[in-house]
Amino acid sequence: MKTTALALIILLLAVGCVTGVHTTNTVTGDGLWGEIYRLGPTNKILGPVDGAYESFTYEEWFRWIPRSIVPTRTNAWDCDDYALEAMIETRKKFRTTGKSESTPAIGVVVGKIEKTGFLGMQGKGLHAVNIIHVKNHGWMFYEPQTHRTAKVSAVLQEKMFTIHWVLF
Numbered sequence: 001m002k003t004t005a006l007a008l009i010i011l012l013l014a015v016g017c018v019t020g021v022h023t024t025n026t027v028t029g030d031g032l033w034g035e036i037y038r039l040g041p042t043n044k045i046l047g048p049v050d051g052a053y054e055s056f057t058y059e060e061w062f063r064w065i066p067r068s069i070v071p072t073r074t075n076a077w078d079c080d081d082y083a084l085e086a087m088i089e090t091r092k093k094f095r096t097t098g099k100s101e102s103t104p105a106i107g108v109v110v111g112k113i114e115k116t117g118f119l120g121m122q123g124k125g126l127h128a129v130n131i132i133h134v135k136n137h138g139w140m141f142y143e144p145q146t147h148r149t150a151k152v153s154a155v156l157q158e159k160m161f162t163i164h165w166v167l168f
Contacts, residue, residue: 035138035139052102052103053102053104053105055105055134055135056104056132056134056135057135057136058134058135061134061142062147064090064094065090065132066085066089066090068085068145070085079129080108080110082128083108083109083128083129083130084108085144086106086144087106087107087130090104090106091103091104105132105133106130107131107166107167107168108129108130108131109129109130109141109163109165110128110164110165110167111129111161112124112125112126112127112161112162113127113161114159118143118161119141119146119148120148121145121146126164127161129141130143131166132149134149137151138151138153139151139153141161
């Protein structure tokens with residue numbers, strides 16, 4: 001993994017360690033962690049580290065998640081960069097609404113594509129995508145390069161993708 005990506009992960013963990021105030025419009029970090037663990041058990045779940053997360057409808061997410069304008073460059077701007085950018089930019093955009101007591105429920109997942117065509121991606125192997133919590137749908141994978149989603153439970157059941165670690 002690139003040094004830049006690791007530095008961003010460390011920064012995100014350091015910034016994210018401050019707990020938020022719970023509000024009635026949020027889901028607790030502990031509750032979200034339990035859901036993720038039940039879907040894809042792994043000892044590599046880093047977070048959710050905040051105390052409260054906002055979940056949006058499917059349509060609302062697509063207003064929040066920005067589309068990257070940076071062209072793909074092997075080893076310079078690829079899947080991990082897109083996933084980190086989507087998470088950070090979504091959180092920055094959310095902050096402009098004036099909400100400071102919660103965080104959008106978006107994280108980064110690194111795993112292995114087991115079947116070609118997962119979220120429109122070609123080939124197999126290690127890959128980074130986002131994970132978002134969608135009201136009335138639960139956890140979904142979001143591929144920032146193709147702007148596609150899939151329910152985490154369905155993807156794991158079909159053995160299309162294996163989760164290696166999750167970061168919030």
